[in-house]
Amino acid sequence: METKWKFYTTSIEAWDAMLSSISNAKHSIDLEQYIFSNDEIGSKFIDLFKLKASEGVKVRILCDTVGSFPIYRSSLQTELAIRGIELHFFNSIVPWSPHNESLWYFRNHRKLLVIDGQIGFTGGVCISLEMKSWRESHIRIEGPVVSEMSREFELMWYKQYRKPIYYLKSKKPVEVKSFSYLTNSPLPNKRFIYYELISQIKKAEHYVYLTTPYFLPDYRLIRALKKAVKRGVKIKILLPIFSDNILVRFGSASYFDLMLDAGVRIYRYKTMIHGKTMVVDGRWSSIGSLNLDNISLRYNFEANIVSTNKAFTFELEKQFIDDLVDSDELLLPIWRQRPWWRKYFEACAWLVRKLL
16 A cells, blocks of 8 residues: 655644544544643534544544643543543543553653544644644654554553553564654663664764754763764754743753764754654654653653655655754854853753753
């Protein structure tokens, strides 16, 4: 079966495409979302879910408790249950809950939508009007990889309500296919996207392009990037000039001197960029929910589409290059002239970087 895809670079485009596919659903709708707000855009999804459920379509929604806390505290779960819609919340932060693994960490940060087991959506887009103007990276895809997306949804759904955390059986394929759906989890030896990224950076011969809203890498990733630069590989990292999280913003900035001094080139996008994409040598690429910060790399449940398809990779690479036009490169001599108070806050953030 041929794989077909379409990228979206804004939340509005992605929401419209998701709503259109949901409206055409015949059998099932599975949504896995970190942030689901019951605002103007969230209400559109909820109303459509109700309509499709009335037509006999099976609707299941899995939200993260922290990311979707406002609706966790609302009566929406009961309201949807009356309509035959299953809405559940991952990793309750209520201390006495039987499904609680921690209060704040081990969040389900995935963004997944599967329609009829045939059409999949994933990327960085959440369902919240606050993110309307952000530069995003999201994808609609059809093909064999959608069955992997469905399987991972089932595993997370099954894990949350049937088995303890250590029974989650996500497995990395022996070899990444033309399209694969890889996951990251806080379980031992289950950070498959992370391992694949490190492996690809080590294999890089020409360039590595990384887009991430938050950059707080661990030592292993830093070392891989620095060694790649020494081999002559061009490393370019695209970040937003302003982050939605001020603590993470200073935390990310605390790495800039180290990275720039090593020869890594850093670009800052003119507004908030929330996409999470990776491209290596035009032969490997990835798009999904994984950020390059410690929480995402170590503690969250994440999922990305990873591809060796040249056309797919070319499109992601073109997006990166186009975004550089609307970005400014951060140069080390100028960066070192920043005011003392910024250095102070960066130093404070550095002390807690492993928790960001």
